[in-house]
Amino acid sequence: MEGDNYYVHNQETGKLNVYTTKAFYDGLADDQKKIFSRFCLWSRVQGCWISKGKAEGCYYLREQIKALGFVNKGEVGERITFDEQVARTQERAEYRAERAEHRADKAEQKSDQLYNTAQKMASVIPFGQPILVGHHSEQRDRNYRNRIHNTFGKAFEELDKGKHYREKAATAKETAEGKKYSNPEYLTNRIKECQKHLRILDRRLNGKLYPNSPEQEISEQARQFYNNRIAEENEKLEFFKGKMKAINPAWCEPSVSTRKIKGKKNTL
Template sequence: MQTGSQQSGYYIKNLESGKIELYFSKSEYKALSTEARKKIKSYFLFSSSKAAWISKSSQNTSWVEEIANSIGLIYKGTEGEKISFGEKVELASQKAASQAERFKNRAIHLENQSNQLFANSHNMVSCIPVGQPILVGHHSEKAHRNLLNRSWTMLGNAVKTSERADYYQQKAKAATYTASQEQLNNPAFLNRRIEECKANIRKQEQNLSNSTSENNKRIYLERIAEQNDKLTFYTDKLIAMGGIKYTKENLKLQRVSHIFYKSKWYPLKSLNTKSVTVINWLDLAGWTWNVPYAEIKGIKTLDQDFKVLDRNNEEVKPTIKYK
């Protein structure tokens, strides 16, 4: 539903950004209680171009909608065109690529600045012979002390500038990783996101069935739609990669004895619906751990001669039984 002309005393949801926008006059804002104004400043940012308060986050907007309702604002529907989760991921990737370039350039600039400060600090005292003490009472005492203090201050600034360069290098690295979308080529990552979406959908469906408020029902339906959009995106990505390589059926068929998980081999105890149970967790024979099928990186079968040792250097054999 599209909103009409802007007027005070209402709020909308921007479908493109996923954020809540509050519209009311300055006099109405001043008339609010101190606590209400504090909440608005905590969860919203004022946009002078829109003359509106816009929620800081697009996630879990029910809380900010509660704030809007608590101050008497009327819900006026939606605005803009909704973009899919896949489009949001692509936009985030493009933004991250742009940020990575800016962060890299900033890091290079700061590192050069730091190097120059280090050089200046050294050159400043290069005229003083090595080991030359301050001559207390001599006419050079004050100049000597001031020169050392200035050099030391400049050296400190060089260190701080170098630390800032490291900070931007780390931000550039993180932004580069986001831009690469590398995690979307990881079946384990995709499977975790799929399970999260399914769990969130079940939770919101339960909330919907228990709700008596029409406004809350609308919110729960929106959340279900968002989670279904994410679920479709992650599922399509996983299917494009060939799906999950190892499943309960093919592990059982191959009579698997050991699995490779996070750089280590583990003996099998059982095959479950969504995971396998392994033993010798943390190199302790009696300890177990559940590993999702999507996170298995390799297998060994019962007909292969393969051994795993615990921390006492004793062999730990798989306990799984096949019919």
């Protein structure tokens, strides 16, 4: 049904939630399905597609799903601070780590069971006993040895699966513990990134595309958008600066870099 195809701007995540039905999705052509798989991720929890990027940058995705008949139903949820976003990300990562650890334990346990089973099966065959070609037991012996081989193979597959989930758990744990927020290099890069974004947004707010561009009038909608983005970037900047000062109380915010353009000093 047409009313089942719509999208909303999730204020909490800052992303687009795209809702549709399985019947509608299955009826799409392959190139149309790729729009979703390329720009979105499916969430079983929320029962919808979630944009990979922030809603503000999903212009192409919006246009494509509008062409498919999707309706914009506005915004849902309430905007949360960057600090709260980080806390929620860490909370979800902790859950992912626990789930991955559980799956790793199950895979390793199953691997041990299969390996022990294969060893017991192999112990029945005397060491060095060949297949008696032409004997009435030849085919049965071959089948039995194949089952041993396959059981060993399944054991190693489960072992690899366990390693895979251990690695996922380790990555999720790092996110949950916020290890990157104690890395000075990471924090320095994020601070510089925020400062760069703020300079660009400030220019956009003044109607300037480039540093030396003439100022132009912008719409009230654009002004509100840039002001909101500036507030978000300032939140992030203060968060990263706070983390940096926590690990290095003597840290001072670097001065804004400058460069010469046509003989003049211009702030980047």
